[in-house]
Amino acid sequence: xxxxxxxxxxxxxxxxxxxxxxxxxxxxxxxxxxxxxxxxxxxxxxxxxxxxxxxxxxxxxxxxxxxxxxxxxxxxxxxxxxxxxxxxxxxxxxxxxxxxxxxxxxxxxxxxxxxxx
Amino acid sequence: xxxxxxxxxxxxxxxxxxxxxxxxxxxxxxxxxxxxxxxxxxxxxxxxxxxxxxxxxxxxxxxxxxxxxxxxxxxxxxxxxxxxxxxxxxxxxxxxxxxxxxxxxxxxxxxxxxxxxxxxxxxxxxxxxxxxxxxxxxxxxxxxxxxxxxxxxxxxxxxxxxxxxxxxxxxxxxxxxxxxxxxxxxxxxxxxxxxxxxxxxxxxxxxxxxxxxxxxxxxxxxxxxxxxxxxxxxxxxxxxxxxxxxxxxxxxxxxxxxxxxxxxxxxxxxxxxxxxxxxxxxxxxxxxxxxxxxxxxxxxxxxxxxxxxxxxxxxxxxxxxxxxxxxxxxxxxxxxxxxxxxxxxxxxxxxxxxxxxxxxxxxxxxxxxxxxxxxxxxxxxxxxxxxxxxxxxxxxxxxxxxxxxxxxxxxxxxxxxxxxxxx
Numbered sequence: 001x002x003x004x005x006x007x008x009x010x011x012x013x014x015x016x017x018x019x020x021x022x023x024x025x026x027x028x029x030x031x032x033x034x035x036x037x038x039x040x041x042x043x044x045x046x047x048x049x050x051x052x053x054x055x056x057x058x059x060x061x062x063x064x065x066x067x068x069x070x071x072x073x074x075x076x077x078x079x080x081x082x083x084x085x086x087x088x089x090x091x092x093x094x095x096x097x098x099x100x101x102x103x104x105x106x107x108x109x110x111x112x113x114x115x116x117x
Numbered sequence: 118x119x120x121x122x123x124x125x126x127x128x129x130x131x132x133x134x135x136x137x138x139x140x141x142x143x144x145x146x147x148x149x150x151x152x153x154x155x156x157x158x159x160x161x162x163x164x165x166x167x168x169x170x171x172x173x174x175x176x177x178x179x180x181x182x183x184x185x186x187x188x189x190x191x192x193x194x195x196x197x198x199x200x201x202x203x204x205x206x207x208x209x210x211x212x213x214x215x216x217x218x219x220x221x222x223x224x225x226x227x228x229x230x231x232x233x234x235x236x237x238x239x240x241x242x243x244x245x246x247x248x249x250x251x252x253x254x255x256x257x258x259x260x261x262x263x264x265x266x267x268x269x270x271x272x273x274x275x276x277x278x279x280x281x282x283x284x285x286x287x288x289x290x291x292x293x294x295x296x297x298x299x300x301x302x303x304x305x306x307x308x309x310x311x312x313x314x315x316x317x318x319x320x321x322x323x324x325x326x327x328x329x330x331x332x333x334x335x336x337x338x339x340x341x342x343x344x345x346x347x348x349x350x351x352x353x354x355x356x357x358x359x360x361x362x363x364x365x366x367x368x369x370x371x372x373x374x375x376x377x378x379x380x381x382x383x384x385x386x387x388x389x390x391x392x393x394x395x396x397x398x399x400x401x402x403x404x405x406x407x408x409x410x411x412x413x414x415x416x417x418x419x420x421x422x423x424x425x426x427x428x429x430x431x432x433x434x435x436x437x438x439x440x441x442x443x444x445x446x447x448x449x450x451x452x453x454x455x456x457x458x459x460x461x462x463x464x465x466x467x468x469x470x471x472x473x474x475x476x477x478x479x480x481x482x483x484x485x486x487x488x489x490x491x492x493x494x495x496x497x498x499x500x501x502x503x504x505x506x507x508x509x510x511x512x513x514x515x516x517x518x519x520x521x522x523x524x525x526x527x528x529x530x531x532x533x534x535x536x537x538x539x540x
Contacts, residue, residue, distance in 0.1 A: 001291045088293035089243055090301055111290050 002043060002112040003084050003092040008076040009105030011050060028100035036084060041095060045082035076105050083112070127171050130180075131164055138181055139259030140343075144231035145185065147294060149215055150192050153238070153284040157256070159192035160184070166191070189216050232257060233296050233347040236340075240309040241292045248283045249312045250319070255280055257343075258336050268319070268333055310357050310413060313340045317361050334365050355404035356414030362397035363420040366390040377522040382429045394424045415444045434463040451480040459490055467498040485514035489524060496531055504531055 015021045036042035056067040079101060086092040089109070096107045139160070146156035163184045177183040193212050239252040251269070254260045266276035286292070297305040320333025341358035348354060370388035373379045401417040419440045426432035441457030444450075454477050462470035471494050474487075481487035492507035508528040515521045 003291075086291070088295075089241070089291045090293060090297065090305075092291070093243070094301075 001086060001088075001092075001114075003086055003089075003096075004110050004112060005045075005082040005084060005092070005096045005099060006078060006108040006110070007080040007082075007099055007101040007105065008108065009079045009101050010075045011077060011079075012075070013104060025100045028098075032095075032098040032100070035098060036082070036095060039095075041084045041086050041091070043083040043085050045080070047080040048078060051077045079105070127176070128168060130176060131167050131171070134180055134184070135164055136259045140232050140235065140257045141230050142181060142184055142188070143256055144235035145229050146188055146192070147235060147238075148229075148231045149189070150212070151294070152192075153287050154281065155192050155195060156188070157284060158195060159188040162191035162195075163188035186216075230347070231294075232343065234294050236309055236344070236347075237296055237305060238287055238292055238294055240305075240312040241287070242304070242308040243290065243292060244283055244286065246312065246315060248279055249308075250315055251276060251279055252283050253312055253340070254316065254336065258340065260336070306351070306353065309344070310353060313337050313344070314357060314361070314413075316340070317364075321364060334361070334368070337361055338365060350407070352404040352407040352409050353411040353413050355400050356411060356417045359397040359400035359404065360413055360417035360420060362393045362400070363417060363424050366393035366397065366424070372519070373523075375522065376519055377526060378517075378519040380523070381423060386428070389424070397421065398424065410443075412444060412447045415440055415447065419444075430463075432463070434460045438464060451477040452484070452486075455481065455484075455487060455490055462494055462497070467494040470494050471498060483514065485511050485516075485520070488514065489527075492527070501531060 015025050033042065033045070036045075051069075051071055054069055054071075056070055058065045058067070082096075082099070084092060084095050086095060089111075092109050092111075096102060096109050099107050101107060143156055143160055146160060147153050150156045150159065166187055167180070167184060171177070171180075189212065193209060193216065196209050196212070236253065236257055239256055240249045244252070247269075251265050254265045254268075255262060262277050262280060263273050265271075266273045269276070271279075314337070317334055317337035320335075320337065338358070338361050341354070341361055344354045345351075345358055366389050367384060369390070370384040370386065371379055373383070397417070398421055401414065401421050404414050405418065419437055422433055422436050422440070438457050438460035441453055441460060444453045445457065454473075458470050458473045458477075461473060471491075474491060474494070478487070488507045488511035492504045492511060495501075495504035495507055505528060508524055508531065512521055512524045512528070515524060
């Protein structure tokens, strides 16, 4: 089954790229990526640019409307994701717990929808 | 002809089967159908169908096998009628094959026991605790949705919805229907034991007016016994069962004449259930022999010391204090420390104990028992005015009438100058 792991972190407490902790965090992601690939669960994954770069797209009456944002009021914002192919929720939770963002933010794990036909 | 008078015994027999064997039937059905909700619906259909058929012909030779076979057929029927029939055709073919291979309904009892899988699914940490409790009571214990709703003061509809959502999540989120392997075992077992103990505590000391809802306590004990049977040699399961039995043994002594909760000190120990105590003591001894201690075993050991003490003053408080210290090492919980301090007060006196309270005061600032303990220690130390203030704070924070009654009694005794603690 495929699971999406959505990584939510607080931009205010983000590790700055010039700090020694940043290197450690990136090491954590590297290790997670290697583990996922070694165990054959990795499908895809990426970090996202900050929420300030987001554009919302809506189609109304056939017309495309765009809008800056959303700039969520919540402290924790979507910062990245993985798609992992796991045999059960327990496995997905175990792999999600390896994401460094889980240690200070939160990771939401959701199975992808499978359409029968 | 079967009139209404003859109907009742059949309905009763069906209720009894649902209660006694429902969990085992359901666990086996989930195993073969691979769909929690479908298994639950199929079993419900089968029970309803049994009422009609058995009223006509009497009970079949093997009611359980009959129910299983009908439940599987009803499930196939439900799949056939479902909107995405074509998508399900492979699934249905598999089930029909299974159905053809499965034992005939006249075999004595061909049903396996997959309840351990069922329990681990119902108590999965990805479900919220209240949902785990409800699902376990419904699916493993075979309680009716209505009964669970009543016990938790919830609406029937809301409870039914909660159960449907939970079964849906188990299926869709990929919660595995299996007993966890060694790497996930400890954490998953902890979650199961927490749910069982939550059921027990809900029955034992609910803040909602009823003092003891013994039915939930008995349900939890029944679950504990089931777990020790399904997974023998697991000391924390034995520890939890011992803990519940030793608490439950005191039930007749816990409530006073005017409905107030009696402390251990005020309880008439002759009212304690000796059979349950000896069972609990034997269990905790057996668990501790396995040399894999854990929080439930330590808590049971503490209650065991109380159970063996001839009276409150003659309790081995030193032993209790050191067991609480050990418990604090398993989990950093200020409530354990509070209990250790109570034990210390009977060994080293109230003044020493009062000094120990300071470091945990901040963490327990909203916790009623903290003030009840503080008040008692202050009173025993002769600081009567301070003790009164602490009792008033405890009463303010209390959620239960029985508790308020007890605390007010203590406060009144203080005002009248009567002695409170043991000399």
